[in-house]
Amino acid sequence: MHSWKRKEGVHSEFLRLAVAHYQPVASAALGGSLFGSVCQIAACKGQPSQDFFQEEFTVLLFSCCSLVHESISTIATTPQLSALLADSARIMETAASLMNRFKEPVDANIKDSEGWWDGLVDFEHSAQERLKEALSSFGTAFSLLAEAGCPGSHTPPR
Amino acid sequence: MDIYHKFGSRWFCLRMLDSLNEQCLVLNKLEQQADERVRRLLPLISAISGTAHAIGLLRGDCLLNDAYVLARLLSERVITVCCLALDYPTDATASVKVQSPAPQAAPFVSSAMDLVDLGKSFRFVETYDSQELERKLAFLETKRGRSQ
Numbered sequence: 010m011h012s013w014k015r016k017e018g019v020h021s022e023f024l025r026l027a028v029a030h031y032q033p034v035a036s037a038a039l040g041g042s043l044f045g046s047v048c049q050i051a052a053c054k055g056q057p058s059q060d061f062f063q064e065e066f067t068v069l070l071f072s073c074c075s076l077v078h079e080s081i082s083t084i085a086t087t088p089q090l091s092a093l094l095a096d097s098a099r100i101m102e103t104a105a106s107l108m109n110r111f112k113e114p115v116d117a118n119i120k121d122s123e124g125w126w127d128g129l130v131d132f133e134h135s136a137q138e139r140l141k142e143a144l145s146s147f148g149t150a151f152s153l154l155a156e157a158g159c160p161g162s163h164t165p166p167r
Numbered sequence: 168m169d170i171y172h173k174f175g176s177r178w179f180c181l182r183m184l185d186s187l188n189e190q191c192l193v194l195n196k197l198e199q200q201a202d203e204r205v206r207r208l209l210p211l212i213s214a215i216s217g218t219a220h221a222i223g224l225l226r227g228d229c230l231l232n233d234a235y236v237l238a239r240l241l242s243e244r245v246i247t248v249c250c251l252a253l254d255y256p257t258d259a260t261a262s263v264k265v266q267s268p269a270p271q272a273a274p275f276v277s278s279a280m281d282l283v284d285l286g287k288s289f290r291f292v293e294t295y296d297s298q299e300l301e302r303k304l305a306f307l308e309t310k311r312g313r314s315q
Contacts, residue, residue, distance in 0.1 A: 062229045063177055063179065066183075067183050069222070069231075069234055070180070070186070070222070071183055073187055073241055074186050074187045076245045077194060077216075077219050077245070078190060079245055080215055080245045080248050080252075081194060081197060087202060089200070089202065090197065090202065093200075096196075100186050100189045101186075103186055130177050130178040130181065131177065134178075134181045
């Protein structure tokens with residue numbers, strides 16, 4: 010089965026694919042003309058679902074991530090920039106392993122018809138974004154405490 | 168809990184967005200390096216970083232078409248930066264510059280309709296030149312194939 014795992018060698022096929030792939034929907038590109046407006050009205054009859062946008066954006070963001078990694082790996086070839094290249098490769102690995110999960114089906118029992126789960130995801134992401142910077146200065150202290158085994162003694166009993 | 172998220176969920180998309188943002192941060196760190204080659208490519212590197220960031224922002228409003236357009240721009244910029252980083256021969260560009268006629272003065276616009284017509288000629292002028300694309304990709308193929 011095909012995998013997103015990065016292969017050694019030339020990536021011109023990937024770049025060719027990237028250029029060929031990104032085409033806006035024709036009805037939106039024609040927006041402004043009479044014909045375009047008619048097309049858009051016709052297209053509005055069946056609004057794509059939220060899942061459709063998330064799927065499309067996930068693939069789009071992944072390929073953008075690959076493109077940025079491609080540029081970094083081409084530029085950062087000197088030994089002084091090897092740390093940045095390693096960082097970029099690590100991020101790319103994370104994104105690729107996440108992308109590989111699209112093949113794994115979710116249990117049929119899990120349903121989110123009310124959208125609560127998505128709401129929680131938004132809250133979680135927003136909280137992470139807000140707290141990440143505020144807590145970053147305590148990062149070293151936390152890791153030192155964790156190494157020393159101190160946080161375990163302060164956790165409330167279950 | 169992550170195992171409960173399926174492909175196409177918002178969580179999945181946000182994680183991918185995080186990866187792209189992290190790649191942009193690496194690109195920003197690259198910009199700050201005192202490397203001569205990096206300095207030469209600095210405007211284009213900034214442009215790639217900005218375009219990638221903009222694509223991420225468009226996700227919030229579900230502006231998929233706009234994101235596609237920017238992604239197309241991003242791919243063109245990445246191909247260009249890769250070519251320039253590998254010393255893409257610019258003699259063709261130089262010869263074009265030599266052969267091109269002297270720049271002419273902008274035509275005088277007498278009415279609003281003329282202005283609209285003039286605007287039409289400016290639109291989509293910078294669409295991708297497929298011949299140049301093939302040249303660039305062939306160049307990358309040769310260079311990267313040799314280096315790896």
